[in-house]
Amino acid sequence: MLDLLSDLRGVAEKNAMFDLCEQLDDALVIAAREIRAASACLHEADVADDLGTEFSRTAREHDYS
Numbered sequence: 001m002l003d004l005l006s007d008l009r010g011v012a013e014k015n016a017m018f019d020l021c022e023q024l025d026d027a028l029v030i031a032a033r034e035i036r037a038a039s040a041c042l043h044e045a046d047v048a049d050d051l052g053t054e055f056s057r058t059a060r061e062h063d064y065s
Contacts (some may be wrong), residue, residue, distance in 0.1 A: 001031050 009024040 005031060
């Protein structure tokens with residue numbers, strides 16, 4: 001996921017799509033936070049049986065501090 005977003009950002013930069021670059025920078029940060037949060041949940045739950053409740057929240061419900 002992060003590699004894909006990074007590649008897209010590189011293409012946007014090469015084509016002088018600077019607004020898109022900024023949006024993709026934001027997407028990279030959000031994706032990294034989501035991945036880290038998901039990893040922490042799996043680690044804490046020791047790979048819980050029911051992952052559905054852990055991953056159904058939207059990005060704005062997560063605490064990114």
